[in-house]
Amino acid sequence: MVKAVQTHRHDSKLSLMASMLMIASLLFTFSFQANAALKMIASVNQNPIVQGNSFILEIRANESISASDWDNSALLADFVVGRTSTSSQTSYINGKKSHITTFTTVLMARNVGNYTIPAFSIDDATTKAISINVISPSTADERGLNNRNIELKVNVADKAVYVGQQFIYTTTLYIAQNTEMQAGNITEPEVADGTVKQIGKDENGSEIINGRRYQTITRQFAITINTAGVSVITPSRFEGQVSTAKRGYRSGPATPVIIQAKTVNLNIQAQPATYKGEWLVSDFVQLNEELQPLQDTYQQGEPITRTITLTAANIAKSALPDLAITWPKTVKIYPDKPQLTSFAQQGNYFAQQVLSFAIIPNQVGELTLPEVSVPWFNNKSQQQEWATLPAKTVTVVANENNAAMINGANDIDAQASSTMNNDKPNIQAPPAATGSPVWRWLTFIFAGLWLLTCVTWFMLRNNQLQAAKLSSNSQAPDTTTPDNVWPQLKSALKSNDAQQSSLLLHAWFKQQYPEIKNPDLASLPINVECQQACQALFSFNYGKATKSSSWNGEQLLTQLAKLRGSKQAVTKTQQSSIQAQLNP
Numbered sequence: 001m002v003k004a005v006q007t008h009r010h011d012s013k014l015s016l017m018a019s020m021l022m023i024a025s026l027l028f029t030f031s032f033q034a035n036a037a038l039k040m041i042a043s044v045n046q047n048p049i050v051q052g053n054s055f056i057l058e059i060r061a062n063e064s065i066s067a068s069d070w071d072n073s074a075l076l077a078d079f080v081v082g083r084t085s086t087s088s089q090t091s092y093i094n095g096k097k098s099h100i101t102t103f104t105t106v107l108m109a110r111n112v113g114n115y116t117i118p119a120f121s122i123d124d125a126t127t128k129a130i131s132i133n134v135i136s137p138s139t140a141d142e143r144g145l146n147n148r149n150i151e152l153k154v155n156v157a158d159k160a161v162y163v164g165q166q167f168i169y170t171t172t173l174y175i176a177q178n179t180e181m182q183a184g185n186i187t188e189p190e191v192a193d194g195t196v197k198q199i200g201k202d203e204n205g206s207e208i209i210n211g212r213r214y215q216t217i218t219r220q221f222a223i224t225i226n227t228a229g230v231s232v233i234t235p236s237r238f239e240g241q242v243s244t245a246k247r248g249y250r251s252g253p254a255t256p257v258i259i260q261a262k263t264v265n266l267n268i269q270a271q272p273a274t275y276k277g278e279w280l281v282s283d284f285v286q287l288n289e290e291l292q293p294l295q296d297t298y299q300q301g302e303p304i305t306r307t308i309t310l311t312a313a314n315i316a317k318s319a320l321p322d323l324a325i326t327w328p329k330t331v332k333i334y335p336d337k338p339q340l341t342s343f344a345q346q347g348n349y350f351a352q353q354v355l356s357f358a359i360i361p362n363q364v365g366e367l368t369l370p371e372v373s374v375p376w377f378n379n380k381s382q383q384q385e386w387a388t389l390p391a392k393t394v395t396v397v398a399n400e401n402n403a404a405m406i407n408g409a410n411d412i413d414a415q416a417s418s419t420m421n422n423d424k425p426n427i428q429a430p431p432a433a434t435g436s437p438v439w440r441w442l443t444f445i446f447a448g449l450w451l452l453t454c455v456t457w458f459m460l461r462n463n464q465l466q467a468a469k470l471s472s473n474s475q476a477p478d479t480t481t482p483d484n485v486w487p488q489l490k491s492a493l494k495s496n497d498a499q500q501s502s503l504l505l506h507a508w509f510k511q512q513y514p515e516i517k518n519p520d521l522a523s524l525p526i527n528v529e530c531q532q533a534c535q536a537l538f539s540f541n542y543g544k545a546t547k548s549s550s551w552n553g554e555q556l557l558t559q560l561a562k563l564r565g566s567k568q569a570v571t572k573t574q575q576s577s578i579q580a581q582l583n584p
Contacts, residue, residue, distance in 0.1 A: 038063050042120065042127035049132055050140045051112050053148065054082070054258035059103040059120065059127060064088060069122050070103055078115050082106030082239060082258050106256040108237075109134040137262075149176040152186075152238045154261040162269045162379055163228050165281045166315050168199075168349070169221040171236045171261060174207070174214040182254045184240020186219055189233050189264075194225035195316070200344060222349065224316055228270035235261040275384050277375030278321040284313035284348075285376045287387045297395045298367075301506050303334075303542045304359040308372060308389065309352060317342045317351035326370055327359075334358035334542040358542035361396040362520070368393045399506070485511050486564065493553035493560075501553055502541050505534065505560075512564075530559040 038061065045056040059070065067086045075081050084105045091098050109115060109132075117130040151174040158167040169189055175181055188196050203218045225231050241254040271279050292305040310320060317340040327333050336356040343350055361367050372389040489504040509524060510516075516523055521531050533556040540551045 038123055038125045040120070040122060040125045040127045042117065042130060044117070044130060044132060047130075047132050048135050048140075049109055050148070051109060051134050051136050052152075052260040052262065054106050054108045054256075055132075056255070057105045057107055057117060059105075061101045061122070061125065062099065063101065064099050065101050065122055067103065070120060072105060072120075074118050075105075075107060078109065080108040080110065080237075080258060080260070082108070082256060085256070104256070106258050108258045108260060110260075112136050149179040149244055150174065150181075150238070150242055150257060150259060152236065152259045152261045154189075154235055154264060156233075156264055156266065158379075159266075160269065160379065161225070161266055162281045162377070163226060163271055164224060164279060164319060165379060166222050166224045166319075166349075168314075169196075169223050169233065169264075171219050171221070173217040173238055174209070175217075175242070177213045177215070179242050179244050182241040182243055184238055184242075184257075186217075187237045187239070189221060189223065189236050191223060191225055191231060191233055193227040194223060194231075197222050197316075199349060222316070224319070225266070225268050228268050231266050231268050233264040233266065235263050237261070272377070272384075275375075275377055280312065280315070280319070280321055280374070280376040281379055282312045282315050282376055283378060283380045284311075284350075285374065285385070285387045286311045287372060287374060287389045289372075289389050289392075291392075291394075297397050298361060299399045300361055300364055300396055301399050301503075302360075304361070304394070305356060306359055306369060307354065307356045309354050310374060310387075311350055311352045312376070313348050313350050315351050317353070320351055320353045321374060323353075323355060323372060323374065325357075325372055328368065328370070330361065330363040330367065332360040332362065334360070334539065360542060364396055364398050366393055367396050399503075489560070490557065493557040496551060496553050498537060498540050498551045498553070501556070502537055505537070505556075508560075526563055527559075530556075530563055533559050 040059055040061045042057065042059050045058070047055075049055050057075075067084065070084075072081060072084065082105065084103060087102045087104070089100045089102075112134050115132050115134060117132065119129045120127045153172050153174065155170045155172075156167060157170075158165075161167050171186055171189075173186060188198065190196065199220050199222045205216045205218065207214050207216050219236075221236075223233070238257070238259045240257055242257050243254045271281075288309045288311070290307045290309075292307070298304055308323065310323065312320060320340065334357070336358075339354040341352045341354075343352070359369070369392045371391040374387045376385055376387060377383075378385050485504055485508040489501065489508050492500040492504055513524065521534055524531075526534075537551065537553075537556060
C-alpha cells in the first residue's frame, strides 16, 4: 500500500514538469512568431508621374512603430520631400488584436526620367524598392494623363530683359471645381543675383479650360536681375492640402499636395556700350515740376518752392537716379529729403521720387532756374532717351522792406555830402589894389601869405574829413538813425511768428549795418550763438521737412537784444569781407 502511494507521487511530479516545459515552449514560440510577424509594405498612389506634380509614398506596418524609426533622407537626392504624417489604428476581430501604423509622405520629382524609391528597413522588416517613371507635361498631354485637379502655371511677359530692369513674374494656381483647398502656400521664385518682391495682393477669379471650370488664384512678383547672361529662375511651388469630392458625396479626406511650376530661363542683356549717363532702363520716364507760389514776380529774400517729380515705370524705387542740378550763385538752396514711393495704375507698376527745394533769391533781376535732364534707356524702342525739364526764368524785384532801408541810407549819404560842402571855406578874390606901387607890393605879399594859409588849412581840413569818413565806416552806424524796425521784430519774435520774424530780421540787419550791400550770416559781425539762432529760423521757414514742428523765438530775441545793446567789434577776417561789399 505504501509503495503504491509513493509511485503515485512520483508520477505527479513528472506530469508537473512536463506541463511547465510545454508552457515555456509555447511562450517561446509565440514570442518568435510575434517578432517574425512585423511586416512593412511601400506603395505610391500613381505611376507614371507628371513632372512638377506631387505623388504620395505610403508605408504600412502591422505593428506600432515610431516615426523616428523611419529615415527618409535617401529620397532627398532625386525628390522634393514634403511633410510626413503618421496615423495609427487598433482593432479587435474575434477576440484577436491587430495594429496598423501608416507613414504618408508627399514627394515631387524635379526632372524627367526613371527613378527608384529605395527599400526601407525597420528592425527585421524591409520594404521592396519601387521604380517610377517621371514624364514631361507635354508627354502627359499626349497620353491624356494630364487631367489634374490642381495646377500651377507661371508667365513672364517681357522676353528681352536688361540688367537692372524690373519685370513681372506671374503665378496662377488652378483648382478644379470638384476640388477644395484646405490649406496652402505659394512660395516665392528664386534668382541667383537679384531681388524678388511680391507686389499687390492675390487676385481670385475663375476660368474654363477644355470645358472644365477652375478657380484661379493669381500672385505677382517683381524681379530684378543684376548680372548679364542666362539666368535661371527657380519656379514657385504650391504646398498644401486639398480634398476632392465625388459627385453626390461630400469632400473626401484632405490630401497633401506639392506642385511646382515650370523653370524659366531668361537671357539678361547687358547695358549698351553707347549708353551715356547713369543707367536707367524702363519703358516710361517722365519729369514734372511745380513752383509755389505761382506768380509773375518774386521778391528778393522771399522763398520760392520748386518741386520736381521723377516717375518711371517697371523699376524699383531704389533704382531711381539722383538728380544733379547746378544752381546759380545768386540763390541759396534748402533741399528737402527725397520722398520715394511706388504705386500701381492700370496694370502697370511705377516708382516715383519727389524732390523739393526752397530757393531764396538774393539778387534783383532775372533769375534762371536751371534745366533738369535724366537719361534713360527705352527697352521698347531699344534706344537712349532723355526726360527733360526746360530752364525757367522768373523776375526778382526788390523787397519792400529792403527798398525802404536803402532809401534811408541814400538820404543819410546825401545829408553827409551837403554838410561837407557847407564846411568848405568861402574864398573870394581880394579887391584890386589902388594907390602907390609900395602898397601894391605889400598887398600882393599879404594876399599871397593869406592864400598860402587858406590852401594849407584846406588840405588839413580835407585830410581830417577823409579820416573821419573811414572811421565812421569801420564803426557802428549813426545811433541817431531811428530804430523803427526793432519794435516790430521784437513783437514778432515774442509771438513766435517765424515768417514775419524772418522778413523783419533781414530789414533790421540792413538798418544796423547799412555799409553791407546784401547782409548774410557769414558777413555779419555777430557771435556764433546768434548765427545758430538765425539759421534755425531760416531752416524752419524754408525747409519742408520741419513744417510740422514748432518754432520758439525766445532764444533769437535774447541774442539780438545783446547784439543791439553792445555790438561786438568786427574781426580782421570779417573786415576784408565787409570792405569788399561797401556801397560805392
